[in-house]
Amino acid sequence: MLRGLYTAASGMITEQRRHDTVTQNIANINTPGYKQVNSINRSFPDMLVSLMGDKQSGYAKRIGKLTTGVFAEESMSSFVQGDLRETGKASNFALMTSLSLNDPATGQPIPFDASGKYVSEDGEVIYRPEAFFAVMDNNDEVRYTRDGNFTVTANGELRTSTGQRVLNNQGNPIVLAQGQSLEYMQSDAQGNLFTYDDTGTRVDVATLGVSVVNRPQELVRDGNGVFRAKDPEAADIQPLPQQGLEGVQVRQGYLEGSNIDTAQAMVDLLAAQRAYESNQKVIQFYDKSLEKAVNEIGRV
Structure with a gap:
């Protein structure tokens, strides 16, 4: 009976974390460049339950498997391209990315799904490379957004x-x-900022630092839509080549919106709430059963 309590309690904790994750997504619907977080749940290993036999025969009757609950293993970011919104401001920039990756075995482009993920025949999970603006925080640490x-x-x-x-x-x-001033500057698709002098000659000002992260799943959220790389080598971060890269474009006068599916977020929110309430009722049932066993049956 206590095993059921533990299973229901683990379900409540998992659904609470799932609810918090969806709430965070909904709160950032209007945050430029925000990437949706998905809560990944896993079940604890099943236990094999057997009925022990007598000492002479050693026979044990197998009853079956016992599921011991679920837990929120991790939160994965979805790097799907968000919709671009035209602002008309010269200080606004957006990245339009549609990078591809070839399979080393066949040399053919990898068919990523809508979430940017591909699972090979041998079970290897491959994620589509993504591009980010490189920024620096107050501790002089490089971050990506x-x-x-x-x-x-x-x-x-x-x-x-x-x-x-x-x-x-x-x-x-x-x-x-x-x-x-940025108001008088222009940017090309590679992020090169330039202006023109009084004679009409182009004057290059700077080039926006755009980094290509070949393994975006290695990035860690740092808050406010910013990511950091615990191990840059593992994330395989490369600067955008000066001649540009097919599949990456810098768009001036645009902002990338969040990639949150509002309708799906509301469905997930209600599902997490209903699952939480169901596990709560199970715990209440076990509580009443234990009360009856202690106060009534144990009194006999």
């Missing part, structure tokens, strides 16, 4: 909406010269 809502400080530093410094293709913070 899809939020291109940039601003310029009084001293000319290009920063994100959360105050992180935007890096160039050399890994250094972008600082505009005195008198320069």
Whole structure:
């Protein structure tokens, strides 16, 4: 009976975490570049239950398997491309990505599903490479984001909406010269910022630092739509080549919206609530059964 209590309790904890994850997604529907989080649940290993036999025969009758509950193993980020929204602001940038990857065995493009994942015949899970803006926090640590809502400080530093410094293709913070303004600058598809002088000559200002993460599942959320790489080598992070890369485009005057499916999020929210209530009723049933066993049956 106590095993049932533990199973129901683990279900309640799991559904609570699932509910919190969906709530976080809903709260960030309007956050530029936000990537949806999916809660991955796993069951505990099944136990083989047998009826022990007598000492002479040693015969044990197999009863069956006992499921010992479920737990929230991890939260996975979905890096699916969000919709681009035109803002008309020169300080807004968005990344349009549709990177492909070839299978080393066949040389053919890997057919990723809608979530950017592919499972090979031998069970290996492969994720589609993704591109991010490279930024630097106050501790001089490199971070990665899809939020291109940039601003310029009084001293000319290009920063994100959360105050992180935007890096160039050399890994250094972008600082505009005195008198320069993003409002008068243009950007090409590779993120090269440029303007024109009085004679009509193009003047290159800087190049936005765009990094291609070949294993985005290795990134860790750092809050505010920002990711960090615990092991850059494991994540296989490469700078965007100067000549650009097919499948990656920088769009000026646009912002990438969150990739949250609002309808599915509401369904998941209600499902988590109903599952939580069901496990709660199971615990109440076990509680009443234990009360009856102790106070009534045990009194006989």
